[in-house]
Structure formats: C-alpha cells, structure tokens
Amino acid sequence: MIPVGKRGLTSAEAATRLAADGPNALPTRESRGLIAFTFQVMREPTFVLLVSAALVYLVLGDLREALVLAASVLVIVAITVVQERRTERALEALRDLSSPRALVIRDGREQRIAGAQVVRGDLLMLREGDRVPADARLIEANDFMVDESLLTGEAVPVAKRAHPHEGLEVQAFSGTLVVRGTALGEVVATGPRSELGRIGSLLHGRESPRTALEVETARVVRLIAIGALVLCVLMAVIFTAMRGDALGGVLAGLTLAMALLPEEFPVVLTVFLALGAWRISRHGVLTRRMPAIETLGAATVLCCDKTGTLTENRMTVVETWREGRWRTTADRDADDAALLRAAALACEPSPFDPMERAIHVTAPGAHERAGVLERRYPLAEGFLAVCHAWLPVEGDAHAAIKGAPETVLDLCALEPAARAAASAAAERAAARGLRLLGVAAAPWTHAPWPAAANGFAFRFLGFVALADPLRPAVPGAIALCRKAGIRVVMITGDHPATAAAIARAAGIDATRIVTGAEIGGLDDAALAQCVAATQIFARVRPEQKLRLVEALRRNGEVVVMTGDGVNDAPALRAADIGIAMGARGTDVAREAAALVLLDDDFTSIVGAVRLGRRIYDNIRYAMRFLVAVHVPLAGMSFVPLFAGWPLLVFPVHVVFLEFVIDPTCSVVFEAERGDAGIMDRPPRRRGERLFTARIVAVGLALGASVLAAVTAVYGLALAQGLPEGEARALGFAALVAGDVALIFANRSGEHGFVARFTRDNPALWWVVGITLGALVLCVYAPSVASLFRFMPPAPGAFAVAVAAGFASVLWYEVVRAVRRN
Structure with missing residues (x-):
C-alpha cells in the first residue's frame, strides 16, 4: 500500500542516476579481459609442453613440424578462451539472478526491482525479512527493528525511528536485516558509497572456498601429474640410452607428458557444474552455491512446507x-x-x-x-x-x-x-x-x-x-521420490487434520502426525527416533525446523530443506541443501539457502534432484573416459621403444587427439540426458568418492584393451613389411577408433550396446563425425598426411584397423550384459 503523497522517482530520473552513480553493487573481482584470459592459458602446462616440443623440432631443423605445433598452440588457445568465457558468462548470469530484490515506489506505484537497480532518491518499502538494499534515511517507521550484526557484530536487534526532517542521516544501512515492523526510507547512498560497500572494497579480492569435489579432483590431478613427470623423465633417459639420441629423448618425454597431463579433469568439473547450474535454472531452480549440485544426487530426505510448495499458494x-x-x-x-x-x-x-x-x-x-x-x-x-x-x-x-x-x-x-x-x-x-x-x-x-x-x-x-488446492503434479512427483529412495517429510504450521488431508491427497503417509508441542517435549535422542518414523509434522514453529533438520542429519540422512521466512534461515543453513522460496521467500532465507526455487513448486525440487543425479553420473562417466583414454596414448609411447619399433606418437598426434578428448569431456558427456532409471535407484551414499576403485579399474581395463588393439595393429603392419608411414597411419587409425569407442562405452551405466548408439545426443555425433572425417583427411590427403608422417594405406587395411579399434571394448559390453541379466 503506497503512502499518501509518495510518488517516488520517475523511471527517467532513476535511469539518469543509475548511469551517473553506477549499479548498486558491492565491489567484485574484475572480469578478466581477452588478453588476461589468453595470458592465463599460456601459463597452462599443455601450452608450455607444446611450445617446448615446437622448439625441439626447430633445433632438429624440422621447420614444418615446428610450424604445425605453433599453429596448434593458437587453435588450442582460441578454443580454451572461448570455453572459459562462456563458463564465466554463465556464472555471471547466475550471480545476477541471485542478487537481492528491492521494493521501491517509482512512477507512483510499487515496483519489485533487482537490488543493483536501486538509486539515490528511491523510496524503499521495507518489511520484516527484507535485506536493506542501500543506505537510507527513514521517512516512516512502524515498530521497526533491524539486525545490524553484519556491520557491528552486535546480535541484539536495534530499534529505528523515522527522522523525516533531519537531513540525510542514515538509519537503515545496506546489508542489514529487518527483523520486525515496516518502514519507508529514502536511499542516500548505494554500492561502494554505502557503509557496507566501503567494507566490501576490502574483501572483494578473496576467492570462494573450493568444494569437496574440486579438492578431490585437484588431489587426483596432482598425483597423476607427479607420476607423469616421473615417467617423462624415465622415458627421456631410456630413449637416450637405448637409441643414443638426446634430443629425440627429450621429444619423446615431452610427447609422453602431453599424453599423460590430466588438464581435462578440472575443465570437466568447472564446465559440468557451471552448465549444470544453468540447466537447473531453466527448471525454475537457481543455484547460489555450487556444492549443492554435487549433493543433490545424494539427497535421502526432502523436508517441505505445505502451503505454496505442495499446494498452489492461491488462498x-x-x-x-x-x-x-x-x-x-x-x-x-x-x-x-x-x-x-x-x-x-x-x-x-x-x-x-x-x-x-x-x-x-x-x-x-x-x-x-x-x-x-x-x-x-x-x-x-x-x-x-x-x-x-x-x-x-x-x-x-x-x-x-x-x-x-x-x-x-x-x-x-x-x-x-x-x-x-x-x-x-x-x-x-x-x-x-x-x-x-x-x-x-x-x-x-x-x-x-x-x-x-x-x-x-x-x-x-x-x-x-x-x-489452497494441491498442485496437480505433486502426487506423481512424490511417487517418483518414493521410487528414488527419497522420503518426503511435510513440516507445516497448519492444524494436524489439515496437514493430514493434504498429505493423503499428495500420497504422503499420514499414519503418524507429530505436533510442535510434542517436539518441544522431546530430547535430542527421542527426537532422532521420532523423525525416523514420522512423515508429517504439524503446528511446527519456524525455530523448531532447525531441531528437525539436525535430528535427521544425526540419523545419517542427507537433508533437503525448504523455507521462506527469517526464522527458517538457521534450518536452511543447517540442511545439506537449503532451498528458499523465490516468489514468497524473504531475502535472508534466499541468502541462507544453497538453491532458490523461483516458482515455489515442489515438482521443480524433484526435477532438480533428477538433474543433480544426472550431472553427477555424467561427471563420473567423463572421468572414467579420461582415465581410459590416456592409457593407450601413454602406452604407445613406451611400447615401440621397448619393442624396437619406430615411434608411433609424436606431439602433432597428441594435439589431434586433444581435439577429440576435450570436446568429448566438456560437451558430449555434459549433454547426456541421463539414464531412464535414474530415479529408480536409491541415493548414493554420503561421502562416496568420485574416483572410486571401480571407476579407476574399469577405466584402466578399457584403456588397456584399446592399447592392446593398437599394439596389435601397429606390430602386425610392421611385421608384414609395410612402410613405416603406412604402419603408423594404421596404428593411429586404430588408436582414434579406440578413443571413439571409449566414448560409447562410457555413455551410460544401464543401456545396452544398441541403445548406446541410438540414444539422442547431437553433440556426440558431431564430435564422432568430425573426428573420423579428420582422420580420413590426415591419412589420405597427401599434404596433411606428410605432417603426421603418414603414408596412405590400402582402404581395406585402413577399415580393418578402424574395426580393430572399435572392437577393442566389446568385451566390456559382454560383461555389462551378463551383469544386467
């Protein structure tokens, strides 16, 4: 309700002041420009190795090979910069969506705008649960109290009075929380000019803490990198000792380093989580904290309110x-x-x-x-x-x-x-x-x-x-949760009979209902037993939600909690995944939550859980592929050396394969739609590691089978007296075909051999088509073949080599078929 005589700024005045003062936003780390991105990529190990290999070829007098690698460097830099810029833009868009909102009076009417759009002179309407978006003086105040602990450290709320005729004194500071009453204020300072902005300028350089998934990936990358370094030095020493060619040994070591370097692992993690957050946002769920995405697939209990979540919230x-x-x-x-x-x-x-x-x-x-x-x-x-x-x-x-x-x-x-x-x-x-x-x-x-x-x-x-009628899609969504091993718990302030009626219509077990009064009489041990056998809690006060969440977590549950009010914030923060209501939730609830439900619809939560499982599954498939694909690439650096054969893999071949590996990991596996039965299995165990012994073992076994096929093709070609160029072309064809076969072998955990080739994924077929087309070009186009040290083999021999590469993983299909049956 707009106070009498208060029209606020006009839209034109607001736009002018926004242009003059800038957005109402705290200082943040400046977005890196194109040049900064490029220099960052140039410090990456892959870039350094490529440049080193080019310099070795230059010393050896092979100018053409050096130029090819230099051109490859430019292409890789361009691709990496484009990918990182896309990821950063996606994250910036999500940050914009998650900024606090403000209720202002403009053009004589109430308008809900992004907090960044607030300007000097705006009339703010402040209510209980709002986060004050900018420094303001109070024109009107009704039983108005704010929590200023963010600025002062004092936990006791402070009462505020209106001083409409005393200049520009600030009574409501940006970032403080309204805990009681209502007020009308005029904005006097925004963004970096606010009190919070001055503090923020000291903090904006700090980085966010890494997630558990990032820590684990970094650990694995570090271990593999150390092992790769040891093997590279060993390769250079053995090559020099066995063949008396020091520069050739250095080149072989650099090639092995390029083959083993696990730079794709962190790329996969970054791209999957960023695009996963974007995909979830398209389903009405905004991700405010990335760890929520990796945790969604492990959720075992979903605690939700009745009004507006299970029902339509149109009382x-x-x-x-x-x-x-x-x-x-x-x-x-x-x-x-x-x-x-x-x-x-x-x-x-x-x-x-x-x-x-x-x-x-x-x-x-x-x-x-x-x-x-x-x-x-x-x-x-x-x-x-x-x-x-x-x-x-x-x-x-x-x-x-x-x-x-x-x-x-x-x-x-x-x-x-x-x-x-x-x-x-x-x-x-x-x-x-x-x-x-x-x-x-x-x-x-x-x-x-x-x-x-x-x-x-x-x-x-x-x-x-x-x-308030039940949402039509809720019964089906709750049935899906039950199939997925997720228990839905209703926590409401309603009368027990009302809660039971809605629960029965939704398909929630209403056999036992516990009230807030009963919760108050239970100690922690008794409450832990109670929550294990109860699906409905009625007449619950907001502060009791925290006890319920803590009791569920003590029972070993992974808890998803929804909330909308100021008093819900502790429970949202305590839950494994806090979900705030975007349409009716307060700013403090949204800030405490990891996810924000933009439409307050229960079915969106279930959809987010499905997407969370899909994202985690696809990350594991991609990681298994990465483990597998590096085995034959690294193995074919050692096998020819010990067998006395000419080297099969040179830096230019590794660069070609990198064009297959990188888009496969960051595009193909991320775009996988997920298994049809993804919601038919129980949640994964709390604390389950991404790199399990099974994933590593299967990846190594698949990679070893491709290595065996490539070794057989290359060895037989040489044994038959084929020229070195033809043998290398056949061996490389088997290697590329084996890598493509690894894509299909790692696509899904439940589908059979035929479904692996017929499931829809346009990105997959683009990558496969371009890869095989580029392989044919490299082998049969004379000018390109000479760069790869190839001679064109007979088409029949080429087809056999490609078939051998594809057939190398068929044993795994047999094993999976037996296990499914």
Missing part, C-alpha cells in the same frame, strides 16, 4: 462459520461481513502472506476506515495468533485478533457448550483440508495498551475458512 476465503453454521460466499450476511472485517484488521495493511491477501480481497477498504494501527502483538512462543490494536478517528479504540482456533478460543469467555461446538466445527473443517482461522474482537477504553494480547476481553466472532 481464497471459501467459507465462514459463526453461531453454529457454515456459510459460503453466496449466503453471507452483514454479520459475516463484520467477521471478515475483523479478520482483515488483524492482517498487515500491505500483506505478504497469501492468507492475509485473500482476507483483504473479501474485506476491501477495512484498513482505510479503521483509523491508525497503534500496536501489534505478533506470534510468540505458545501464542499462535496475531493481534492488532486500532485507534479510530471517532469512537473507542479496539483490537482484532486472528490465528489458530485453539489460541483464539482460549482468549474468549465462551460457555462450555459454545466452546465445544466451535472446537468440533474446527476439527471437521480441518479434516476437509481447510485452513481455519479463529477471529475475535475487543473494545479498549483504557490507557495505555495492555502489554500482551491476553489483556483484552475478546468476543469470539467465528471462523474464516480458506482453501
């Missing part, structure tokens, strides 16, 4: 009850109108809660005629109701209260029979899935106002019944 008043009778919209009379007006006076003037909005619709103009809202009595421990005290322009002061039927009935002096009838009506309404609010009113002729709401002599007016 409407459907019935009223008074004097022993239910009345629908069609047969309401003047007394029903008075009941609804009293309910509206117990709501906020500018409501955020959907139930309060629904009540406002049924009693339009109630606040305008009520006078001045003098006192608020909010929800408290054991007091599940909200009371507002009003001072009218004429007549006596009065109070209106709405809330849980039992709380309101306890405050009213009712005859036992009337109390029993009202309680029975409330139970029957709750059993029908209706949300019921008791309503009462009281006059007040004394001064001052009572310290608590129970100081009023309330007269019971009746009940207001509201309905």
